[in-house]
Amino acid sequence: MLRNAPRTGPAGDLTSPAGTGASKHVGKRAFSTSPGARVPFRDRLRRDWQLLLMTLPAIGLLIVFHYVPLLGNVIAFQDYSPYVGIADSPWVGMSNFQWLLLDDGFWDATLNTLSITAFQLVFYFPVPIALAILLDSVVRPRLRVFIQGIVYMPHFFSWVLVVTLFQQMFGGAGLLSQILRDHGHSGFDIMTDPDTFILLVTAETVWKDAGWGAIVFLAALAAIDQNLYEAAAVDGASRWRRMWHVTLPGLRPVIVLLLILRLGEALNVGFEQFFLQRDAVGRDAAEVLDTFVYWRTLLTGEWSYGAAAGLVKGVAGLILIVIANKVAHRFGEQGIYKRS
């Protein structure tokens, strides 16, 4: 649900960075965001009804596919059997959660997940930003579109394909090893080394998703007022100065927005990538929460236990989002939402 936020959320954020002083989009909606001046509900309805009507299909989808299924989470408090049904499955209170917190495997997986998230926050998160700035500086439009096409493409590959490609390049029987062997060196195999696994998965993620992630930043870059650059240049600012004082502040709202969303997903690092490589490096390195849930609950039909694990994950994510949003407000940013 939260994942959809960048798409269904305030789209204006992406093009008109609030809080940066760019105020060209202040139109007739301005008075709704200025605090203090409250407009009666009926007037707002009369003014906005077309907009509300347009959101109805999206709200319908949300209700049917997100909010209604959400109710199914009650099975986390039951000893649920699908053949008996929710109505007749016995209630067990917090028991599933207690078992979960006593489960060593759960804590190991949580720790792995958090370390991978933290690592990727430092070594993956900035990559799309850098890539976007780099792409933005390519002047010839044809070349730019060409490069963009190439860096987007891996996003559409499945993880099986990505892992296989890495395997074919860097595995023990891969291209690199084979070239080394042909020249009298011994081969190497980074695909099975648990110590460098975190680097490997981050490298895979960068290759697969950095280009895709850059799209949002490119859109934000396009919205930066070109006059600012000219003014800065006239004032004698160098390339670096302009980036520091114009580009990055222009991107800041988007960066903060995505950072908050990423924090909310801190316990989500994906399933397939780790599932596929788990045997190669062992459980200690590759067990994350999603694979834990799969092995320990889905595979053995323990739906209630799985629902409990999922709920814990969701609540933790929500708390992180709320905190991060608060912090963003502290720093004068819009964040992902704001009470008006």
Added chain:
Amino acid sequence: MNRPPGATTTRRGFLGLVGLSAAMAAGGGLLGACSTPSGPRPGSGGATAAAAEKLTSLAPAYTPFPGVRPDIPGIVSDLPGIPGVGGGFTTYPTSPVPALTRKAGRGGSYKAMTPLWGPVPPGLADNSYFQAANADIGATVEFQITDGTVYVDKAIARLASGDIPDIMVIPSWEIEKMADFNQAVDKAFEDLTPYLQGDKVTPYPLLANLPTAAWEWSVWNGRLMAVPFPTEPFPFALLYRKDLFERNGWNTAPKNADELYRLGKEITDPKGKRWAFGDIHEMVWTIFRIPQEWRYEGGRLVHKYETPEYEQMLEFMRRLFAEELIHPSVVSSKGANEKDLIGGGQITVYRDGLGGWKELLQQHRGKNPDFALDAFPVFAHDGGKPLMYHNNAAGIFTFVKKGTPKEKVEEILSILNWCAAPYGTKEYELSNFGVEGKHFTRDDKNVPQLNDLGRKEVAPTYLFLGGRPIFVDWVAYPDAVKANMEWQQATFPHVEKTPFDGIRIQRPSRFSGLQVPTEDKFTDIMRGRRPVSDVKQIVAEWRRDGGDEARDFYMKILRDNGRA
């Protein structure tokens, strides 16, 4: 830890609170605020056992069908619960005869849910193959085909919602994932005991032709609930590239673990992009004579993890990994396609089911006429008496919807009787290849070959309804049929007799769930990520987390059956 006596084989008794104190001790500091969970430990459901004699009395009386005889005879199993070796056919019969003299159906119309691992054919209205088969049956079977890889999700959803098709096929490996299937089976499906038990099977002669052991696996809660799909006895073998072995003069019959290792050393040549082994791990278990699950000795059950042989096996595998005799892609990826690797000669030995043998021939013989496979004769690590595992006697089950009126159940069983027609009959040919001239033509060896329409419309559908005796019928590859049959006949005497043969046990899901975390740790040892000396600790953890409780559960089964 007080448990009511005899509670271990009930649904909620298993593993009630085992490991709690240990886990509390481990996590106690961190989770001091946590009280003892009041509910059952997740994963305690599903455990049952049914006695051997009871099972036999429920099964239909076995009457062999007098059809075509295999060129190479099989072996009739006299081991309880263990399937025998089906015969082998090296030629296709010139004129298949009808197995049934009357129409199977009475004009009824039924929906059947089946899995399919492959492209879905056109539906009944646009599929002349379905129409032809239904016309021969004399009833309308409409298939609801579901992708086999996600079958369990669909099956659970339908069972849970109560939206059950008239005929429903569920593979045994999916049933193992359904924790409360014992409950589901009674709610969803019709009890077939009154229709099939003992001599009642007489109206369905082709169902009476299915082996008794397979029927015994179709029993849930003391009732015959399904028509079984019989299996072959051996789960896997060590297959090798016979053509490459002969060309290079490699040892095609290693006699002990050391010879296998030396073979690996000789074959592996990373510079030439050739590694000796693919995934051979599970076959190495048998080489080290590790019990399939439990060994009963001195009045005590010993689990395979606890045997000294298991540790020896780990050391052996560790050496293969350390010296890089296993293909790196197999080592590093779940998705490694071993069939491609062995086809391309990048690996020369790997473990696969005997069915994989045929698939490989189909894939590679066309491009490479020399391509040949064989299986290593079974051997033991010390050169002593070999040991081999066996499959359960049924792999897939066909159920009938609960509440179906008597005459409809009889018609459905009659349709399943049609589907059970064995190799060499007209019905078998129709359900496997469609109509001659329309969906297939015969090649110079008389073997039916699908044409374009056949490839589009014919799919394994009737094949999954019920089952039929298994034969090695790869008539296109008579050399492989001979080699396969020789291997099966030589191996059958070495099938391990386990303490539980013939008893229908449904493993408690928690015990199944224990397998992956435990074997992960053993994998760490094999891959050299943990020292071999950790085995004792891993076994201790396994015992603590449910292994000992499982032992009690299994001991009780032995006692209940008078075997301990």
